[in-house]
Amino acid sequence: MNAESTWCPSPSRPPLDPDRLAAAPERAPGTRVEVVEEVASTNATVVERAGSGEPEGLVVAAEHQTAARGRLDRTWEAPARSALVFSVLLRPAVPARSWPWLPLLTGYAVGRALRARGYDAGVKWPNDVLLGDRKVAGILVERVESPVGPAAVVGIGLNVSMTADELPVPTATSLLLAGGTAPDRTELLVDLLAALRTAYDGWQAGGERGDAELRAAYTEACVTVGRDVRVQLPGGADLIGRATGIDPGGRLVVAGPDGPTAVGAGDVVHVRPAGR
Structure with a gap:
């Protein structure tokens, strides 16, 4: 559809x-x-x-x-x-x-x-x-x-x-x-x-x-995994990298410039495709 x-x-x-x-x-x-x-x-x-x-x-x-x-x-x-x-x-x-x-x-x-x-x-x-x-x-x-x-x-x-x-x-x-x-x-x-x-x-x-x-x-089912993303964190900082998976606690794992970072829903303002 x-x-x-x-x-x-x-x-x-x-x-x-x-x-x-x-x-x-x-x-x-x-x-x-x-x-x-x-x-x-x-x-x-x-x-x-x-x-x-x-x-x-x-x-x-x-x-x-x-x-x-x-x-x-x-x-x-x-x-x-x-x-x-x-x-x-x-x-x-x-x-x-x-x-x-x-x-x-x-x-x-x-x-x-x-x-x-x-x-x-x-x-x-x-x-x-x-x-x-x-x-x-x-x-x-x-x-x-x-x-x-x-x-x-x-x-x-x-x-x-x-x-x-x-x-x-x-x-x-x-x-x-x-x-x-x-x-x-x-x-x-x-x-x-x-x-x-x-x-x-x-x-x-x-x-x-x-x-x-x-x-x-x-x-x-998650369309975020496998994409380049920009995660807007509280305070205005951005984490940019590739979403590589979901960890055992349900957090999104993002491979950024400093290595993998797991972010929880309570720690995130927005997750957008990189470049947006």
Whole structure:
């Protein structure tokens, strides 16, 4: 599918179907989907519920999100029903050292679900999902402490039926622009939840082997690995070199002028192709 197409007809934007979403646990066990018409941030809503002890599996999806947040506290807003915006509450039982894999796991799962539908999706480290070289989905994972233990709130925003004029930035795209038509958002949401649950359960059950298998699968899907990159670090310094792989902790390994350097998502502002 062509992610560079910029023309599209006026899209039809039906609402999410709660009746069909009620069947989501058949493919994503333990999932409980709540649909709200409008909310400032699905992540903020689920963070609050997590802090009150809500069990794993809660999904809050919004038809319109007015103050969505991304990495580095960036905000964005999409027209109502033009995207899939939802947050998932998880309570990983893996050791704390494995938690940094969760954002990467989520990006991998979203990319896998899109590839199953025929889109040429790849993951830009650490967790942006691309069609070609344009961003179609972003992910924000937040850790929450609660009376019943720590939780992870996984927020996903996927551009579905946005037209070229509605994209938040020129480097973005949507499934409509990539494929000429927009998929049914209800079916797509179930696909995404099923892919996330499958990847999450396999990761949790596998221990160190699960980390290693996720690392191999993520590396294969990651379009950053093998490219010359410029990593903008906090404070404005740049690290320029070749992205050579992902280390066991989920960090990007960059072969720079002073040798290999592993950078974590929390240490990075931007990763761009070299020269940009």
